[in-house]
Amino acid sequence: MNKENHLVEYKRELSETFERSVIAFLNSTGGHIYIGVNDDGSIYGVKDIDHVQRQVADRILNNIKPNAIGLFG
Secondary structure: OOOEEEEEEEEEEOOOHHHHHHHHHOOOOOOOOEEOOOOOEEEEEOOOOOHHHHHHHHHHHOOOOOOOOOOOO
């Protein structure tokens, strides 16, 4: 994978800075957050992708106000 830049952020795992990254992308030109990827772009992986996807949706719904659901894809 490529390195991080203003449109791409890698997170090895879902962390407490996730919401800040989402808000930063929502307040700019957008971007992509990849979970399960090290900062250098190497793949780390996730154990249960369905669980992580539910966590992402729940955190965006419950921790970002005003509601940002529907503003990402």
